[in-house]
Amino acid sequence: MENNITNQGNNNIIIQGITDSSITLQINGATQEIQNEMATLNALLEQMNVQQVQMADKIYDLGELGQADLGLKKTFNVLITKKLMVALAENGLVPAQKFLDKTKSMNGWENDNRFADVAKNLITFAFVGVIGAQLRKIMAIGKEALSEGKQQTYIQSCYLTSQKAIQLLNFTLISVFWDVQKTNNYELNEEETKELNLFFDDSIERNLADYATLLELLVNLFEKHQIDFPLKGLKDLNIERFKKTCKRIQKLQNSLEESQHSLMTCFEMEGQLTQFLTHLILFMNYDMLSVKSVIYDEKRTSSPKYIHSYIELGIDQKFNENTEKLNILNTPVVTDAVLIYDKRSNYEVYVNLSPFVIDYNTQMFEKGAKICFFSSKHISDASLNYRFLEDNSIENVNFSNMLNANTKLENLMKEKKDYIKLKFDLIFQQFEEAKKEVLKNSTQGESGAEDVSFDDLFG
Structure with a gap:
């Protein structure tokens, strides 16, 4: 029949x-x-x-x-593995093309773990570290036994992956616009002012659809003022299609939050995340690192050098392990900062993502990297809430006003606990300075938080 x-x-x-x-x-x-x-x-x-x-x-x-016994296979991550391998190969990733060449005569290689596991590993390493780490979680969840818990975790992890990816785009664009605005006087219209004020001051964490709206505004802002995009390939992003994909992902996440999800929701989410990452295949060309310190070294008989201590933010990086590397160069680099850079440039050209992305461990003088993304301002005191990428928990950064008329920098640096507070003060300061600079020539609307003055921070 x-x-x-x-x-x-x-x-x-x-x-x-x-x-x-x-x-x-x-x-x-x-x-x-x-x-x-x-x-x-x-x-x-x-x-x-x-x-x-x-x-x-x-x-x-x-x-x-998805619940019916119709003889349909219900294997997770088959579609995303095959589609992303093709997208990576089409965009010049040589290992992906070699893999597809070797498996072109094998019908259904994505269903054979011997080949699929190799492809999944290649995919997670191909994307910029913080996204690759999220993808590895998704691939691991897919191998678990089918359960209600697996469905919930899978949907949530796919949503967080898309959220962190679009946040990374927005942080990169805002960081660049901040730098550009220092030497320019670009006017912001009412809509731009409203959206950017929300980004800096909103006490309610924004969802994926909100981040997509902000991304569209930033892309249009760069195009209007003919500012070069910091990420190659971003100018080719079909923003309308991308926004539709974001809205679908948001709708699927809402179904989870409303307990209206099913097994089919997982496969819908897999399909939408596949489209989402295909739109952002440009992230295959970028890496990130956390700069822990820079030491100036000059001997009487040698030229001056800068010793960079940093951690590569790849998928194998653990937040509590010391994986620092050293690089000796003729030029300095910003310290206590998280950078995104073209992986072919050895971070000679980079975008400084701080204070929107921070390494919490660097501020605490602890080993390893604990990467946190800015989330929102605290509703009661306008302190800064960050999300730790590993488990999505919140880390709060407040302003302690450590360096004032009654204190000296050298004294604060002698006491570790005081120095830590000072470092977090500087993050808070950078955030408010970014807001001030980005919105300096705007149609001011109502702000979500009180203005904080840092004019006399260093006395």
């Missing part, structure tokens, strides 16, 4: 058969065979706006499809 898939549009889709490896469909009279994977079928149904599936005399809503 034929299995009819009905939809609210004009497409006529019939399931003609399901085997261990494939699903045979008849779409508007034409036969098409797809891989027997829930994620693959879901991607097709979404593309054709199919809302229900009929099998024999029973009709399933899409949310019920």
